[in-house]
Amino acid sequence: MSAVFKPHETFRDDFTYANSPQAIRRFPLPFPEDNYMYSVNIEPHMPGPAGSVTEFAFDVDEHYVAECRERAIVLAAEPLRYQALPHMMSSQWDCMELIMDSLARDYPEHFSLAKQGNRWHWINRPLEIDQHFTFGDAASLPREPLDYITRQAQGDFVVMDQREGDLWTEAGMVTTQADWSLDFDMGMTFKEWHGPVPLAHELQVFDRALKFLLNLRLGAPVRRLNWTMTINPRLDTSPENYPFWGPDRASVTAQNAGDRVHLRVELQGLWRLPRSNAVVFGIRCYLISLRELATVPKWARRVHRVLRHLHPALIDYKGLTRYREAAVAWLAPFDDGSPTTPGTASE
Amino acid sequence: MLVTGIKSKPVYAPLQADIRGRYHLMLGMGVGAAPLLRVIAEMRAASEASLKYTRVLYVPGAEAEQFKTAAVSDVQIFAGTPALLESFRQVLAQSLMGTRLYVAGPESFIGLVMKIALEFNLNKDEIRAEECGSLARRIYCIHCRATTEEVRTNIVRCVGCERWLLVRDHYSRRLAAYMGVMVDAEAPGELPLLKEVFL
Amino acid sequence: MSDAAQTIAVEVIGIEQITPLIKHFKLAPVGGGSLPVFSGGSHIIVVMQGTARLHKNPYSLLGSPLQLDSYEIGVRRMEESRGGSHFMHDSVKVGSRLEIAHPVNLFGLDKIARKHVLIAGGIGITPFLAQLEDLHGGGIPYQMHYSVRSSEHAAFLERLQRREGERLHMYYDSEGQLIPFETLLATQPLGTHVYVCGPAGMINHVIATAKACGWPDSHVHWEQFSAPPVGDAFEVFLARSKISVHVPPDQSLLESIEAAGVEVPYLCRGGVCGFCHTKVLELDGELVHNDHFLSDADKAKGKSIMPCVSRAHGKRLVLDL
Numbered sequence: 001m002s003a004v005f006k007p008h009e010t011f012r013d014d015f016t017y018a019n020s021p022q023a024i025r026r027f028p029l030p031f032p033e034d035n036y037m038y039s040v041n042i043e044p045h046m047p048g049p050a051g052s053v054t055e056f057a058f059d060v061d062e063h064y065v066a067e068c069r070e071r072a073i074v075l076a077a078e079p080l081r082y083q084a085l086p087h088m089m090s091s092q093w094d095c096m097e098l099i100m101d102s103l104a105r106d107y108p109e110h111f112s113l114a115k116q117g118n119r120w121h122w123i124n125r126p127l128e129i130d131q132h133f134t135f136g137d138a139a140s141l142p143r144e145p146l147d148y149i150t151r152q153a154q155g156d157f158v159v160m161d162q163r164e165g166d167l168w169t170e171a172g173m174v175t176t177q178a179d180w181s182l183d184f185d186m187g188m189t190f191k192e193w194h195g196p197v198p199l200a201h202e203l204q205v206f207d208r209a210l211k212f213l214l215n216l217r218l219g220a221p222v223r224r225l226n227w228t229m230t231i232n233p234r235l236d237t238s239p240e241n242y243p244f245w246g247p248d249r250a251s252v253t254a255q256n257a258g259d260r261v262h263l264r265v266e267l268q269g270l271w272r273l274p275r276s277n278a279v280v281f282g283i284r285c286y287l288i289s290l291r292e293l294a295t296v297p298k299w300a301r302r303v304h305r306v307l308r309h310l311h312p313a314l315i316d317y318k319g320l321t322r323y324r325e326a327a328v329a330w331l332a333p334f335d336d337g338s339p340t341t342p343g344t345a346s347e
Numbered sequence: 348m349l350v351t352g353i354k355s356k357p358v359y360a361p362l363q364a365d366i367r368g369r370y371h372l373m374l375g376m377g378v379g380a381a382p383l384l385r386v387i388a389e390m391r392a393a394s395e396a397s398l399k400y401t402r403v404l405y406v407p408g409a410e411a412e413q414f415k416t417a418a419v420s421d422v423q424i425f426a427g428t429p430a431l432l433e434s435f436r437q438v439l440a441q442s443l444m445g446t447r448l449y450v451a452g453p454e455s456f457i458g459l460v461m462k463i464a465l466e467f468n469l470n471k472d473e474i475r476a477e478e479c480g481s482l483a484r485r486i487y488c489i490h491c492r493a494t495t496e497e498v499r500t501n502i503v504r505c506v507g508c509e510r511w512l513l514v515r516d517h518y519s520r521r522l523a524a525y526m527g528v529m530v531d532a533e534a535p536g537e538l539p540l541l542k543e544v545f546l
Numbered sequence: 547m548s549d550a551a552q553t554i555a556v557e558v559i560g561i562e563q564i565t566p567l568i569k570h571f572k573l574a575p576v577g578g579g580s581l582p583v584f585s586g587g588s589h590i591i592v593v594m595q596g597t598a599r600l601h602k603n604p605y606s607l608l609g610s611p612l613q614l615d616s617y618e619i620g621v622r623r624m625e626e627s628r629g630g631s632h633f634m635h636d637s638v639k640v641g642s643r644l645e646i647a648h649p650v651n652l653f654g655l656d657k658i659a660r661k662h663v664l665i666a667g668g669i670g671i672t673p674f675l676a677q678l679e680d681l682h683g684g685g686i687p688y689q690m691h692y693s694v695r696s697s698e699h700a701a702f703l704e705r706l707q708r709r710e711g712e713r714l715h716m717y718y719d720s721e722g723q724l725i726p727f728e729t730l731l732a733t734q735p736l737g738t739h740v741y742v743c744g745p746a747g748m749i750n751h752v753i754a755t756a757k758a759c760g761w762p763d764s765h766v767h768w769e770q771f772s773a774p775p776v777g778d779a780f781e782v783f784l785a786r787s788k789i790s791v792h793v794p795p796d797q798s799l800l801e802s803i804e805a806a807g808v809e810v811p812y813l814c815r816g817g818v819c820g821f822c823h824t825k826v827l828e829l830d831g832e833l834v835h836n837d838h839f840l841s842d843a844d845k846a847k848g849k850s851i852m853p854c855v856s857r858a859h860g861k862r863l864v865l866d867l
Contacts, residue, residue, distance in 0.1 A: 080492075087657040087658055088657075090585075090680075094583075097583075161657055161658075162654065163654075163656050163657065163658070164470060164656075164764045181489055181526075183489075183492070184487065184489060184517070184519050184522065184526055185519070186519075186521060187465075187519070187520065187521035188355065188519065188520075188521075191354055191355075192354065192355040192518075192520075193355075194354070195353045195354035195355030195356070195516075195517055195518075196353050196355075196515075196517050198352070201354055215813060215819065215821055217648060217650060217813070218582055218584075218648045218649060218650070219552065219582065219648045220648075239489045239490075239526075239528055240489055240490060241490075242489075242490070242528060242529055242532050243490060243510065243529045243532045246529065246532025246533045247532060247533060247535070249533050250533050250534055274582060274583035274584055274585060274649075275583055275584075275585055275611060276585060276657075277585040277587075277588075277651045277654045322533060367757065367760055368760040369732075369759060369760035370760070439736055442735070442736045443732070443733060443734060443735060443736060444731070444734045444735070444736060444737075444738050444759065444760065444761050444765065445732070445759050445760025445761060446736055446760070447760070467660065467736050467737050468656075468658050468659060468660055468736070468737035469736065469737070470762065470764050470765075471764075472762030472763065472764050473762050
């Protein structure tokens with residue numbers, strides 16, 4: 001079933017973003033249990049149930065048009081949110097092909113791609129784009145291929161070159177991130193890039209994840225979920241713009257937490273790329289307010305319990321210090337102490 | 348906001364001669380002379396021949412004289428870091444595989460040398476660095492992208508946007524700088540006590 | 547990959563005997579269409595249903611990564627073949643059907659290298675043919691050094707000469723020509739990477755010479771798919787599956803375990819990637835390590851084994867499978 005786009009919702013200023021009841025039901029809750037700690041929770045990125053966020057390689061939902069517009073706003077102000085080192089050009093074409101092939105195959109009502117040798121014709125109906133170009137010839141596109149296609153996709157993309165037994169962050173489009181900077185982290189190794197993440201290094205999460213990803217196979221993508229919280233449905237919580245969104249954290253009270261505090265879930269997908277042997281890391285962000293979340297009784301109980309008992313280092317790293325208690329207080333009336341069934345299904 | 352314990356912070360170790368290398372290129376600043384002289388002595392003990400392929404680029408420091416007696420054929424003394432870095436770039440362009448790089452000095456000096464070495468695809472197996480002298484940091488403002496030099500304090504006012512920045516341990520080798528992020532965004536005017544911590 | 551992963555059905559559409567020992571095969575997808583895109587240096591696993599058993603051998607893709615209507619591989623007839631290369635040479639005809647796995651690249655070019663030096667011996671030329679397609683026309687300088695027994699053994703020479711011109715350096719054993727490894731490796735500019743594929747002796751010599759010239763390991767790349775060597779028959783007990791498996795002389799440990807219905811994850815089947823790394827729980831006897839993955843120290847410890855190429859002899863071997 002195809003979603004009905006809400007092209008006018010906003011992720012800044014008046015924050016008109018909201019989830020429809022259908023969007024709430026398919027929200028990817030990242031907590032299979034009532035408590036949370038890091039794990040290498042990687043699984044094959046196989047098609048999930050019809051209508052779920054993992055039904056297709058790249059999920060296109062009711063926020064598609066609005067998210068693409070939000071990305072354009074960010075890039076107009078800060079062009080460096082997109083960067084690619086020169087040796088990443090073949091991986092750029094790889095990414096473009098992966099995204100175009102997937103969207104055209106999975107959403108034929110919105111996208112189409114016709115290939116005649118290297119002459120490609122791409123149509124994006126929701127964004128009213130009709131583009132003829134020559135695959136492999138950057139001059140035939142209005143922008144670099146990765147820049148071009150990720151302006152037409154939801155979620156951030158980071159491309160990692162593989163060499164010296166490591167993965168190097170060397171290209172990306174990052175405008176919907178949870179407080180990390182592509183500009184600062186460009187050129188870093190896998191562990192340097194994840195350097196600020198607490199506890200996980202000691203749990204050897206990154207050793208194991210790196211070893212796994214170095215052997216990631218063509219045609220066998222994987223995925224995992226990660227999460228944090230954001231005040232207001234703001235996609236661009238970048239370190240660059242922290243002076244503008246940081247103050248929001250001080251505005252939360254137990255009364256307004258239901259509408260202000262959002263669970264921010266990242267559906268992270270990883271693909272081996274064929275021409276470049278690079279790995280692309282897609283980070284798709286889903287936002288849901290506590291009020292929307294609480295329409296599912298089991299989720300309200302679970303999130304209440306996860307937040308109440310969260311490890312102090314994670315509270316600090318995820319930036320929840322100022323408002324976690326208010327969020328817990330707002331959720332408390334929804335938690336009668338009854339057990340939750342295992343897994344994330346809404347019941 | 349995590350400040351310390353971040354894994355991107357470089358780890359340095361005392362310099363040791365690596366006689367598996369064929370050519371030895373040493374760069375030092377100030378008190379960085381001492382570790383380099385120590386390596387030269389180690390190399391002399393291991394193989395006199397390797398000193399023939401040893402070259403030193405140095406910004407003094409009072410120790411410049413000591414290199415003259417170290418029996419290294421090629422020592423260049425520079426008036427300042429920019430001149431040394433310019434010469435370093437030219438030397439790398441002429442260098443062959445088998446070269447080992449030894450860097451000794453303040454972290455900010457090491458960072459600037461490493462940044463150029465990266466452009467020549469030298470990697471961790473080819474570079475050794477020992478931190479000595481000042482721990483002062485180069486701070487890249489994540490908000491306005493200006494770099495504030497010689498930062499010795501836990502928070503610093505950005506030379507570009509004049510925001511007060513928290514100095515984090517997150518380090519970029521490409522930028523040769525630590526990250527600075529606005530410290531009082533969530534509560535304007537609430538600054539932690541200014542402390543000298545990078546001496 | 548494991549057997550659960552997808553394979554692609556292909557049909558042999560061309561076979562050419564290009565040297566006395568090497569045959570060149572073209573494989574096209576059954577029913578037409580395109581094969582997956584790949585990068586230079588990739589290999590595929592070819593699955594062959596022999597009369598006695600299944601063979602799964604790795605072969606480098608040597609065609610252009612831009613030509614995807616078929617894949618090209620070169621197969622050298624191995625003197626001590628356990629059947630895979632003999633099967634390809636003797637039983638596979640135009641029109642034969644085979645299964646292949648998606649390409650995997652364990653021998654990619656370093657993308658930030660300032661220069662590439664490629665060194666091939668004999669059939670070791672195959673991964674470079676696709677890499678040269680990537681390098682050709684790019685801005686990074688490179689050289690191809692190719693050593694063969696004699697001119698009749700110089701596989702793909704015409705293709706190379708036509709494309710590479712002066713960048714190709716040929717060496718014929720029959721003429722007493724040797725690659726001047728020492729001079730070559732002692733005179734390369736900073737940021738050069740060297741790649742070698744060929745007989746074990748050549749690979750080891752390049753690794754040793756590079757080290758002597760002061761090259762760091764990270765700039766020295768090599769690939770050698772060991773065919774699983776034949777050996778004595780032995781028994782293995784799989785602790786988690788609780789079954790005993792007989793390993794005959796001409797079948798590898800991995801193949802025997804698979805034939806018994808137990809899946810082991812693998813990528814290269816040639817002792818290179820470390821993917822099939824398996825814990826040894828008990829051992830009365832000794833392991834015969836034939837892989838290039840474990841360090842000498844790890845091999846000596848006897849606590850782990852690469853079942854794709856390594857074997858055992860002795861009274862008892864128990865694996866954590």
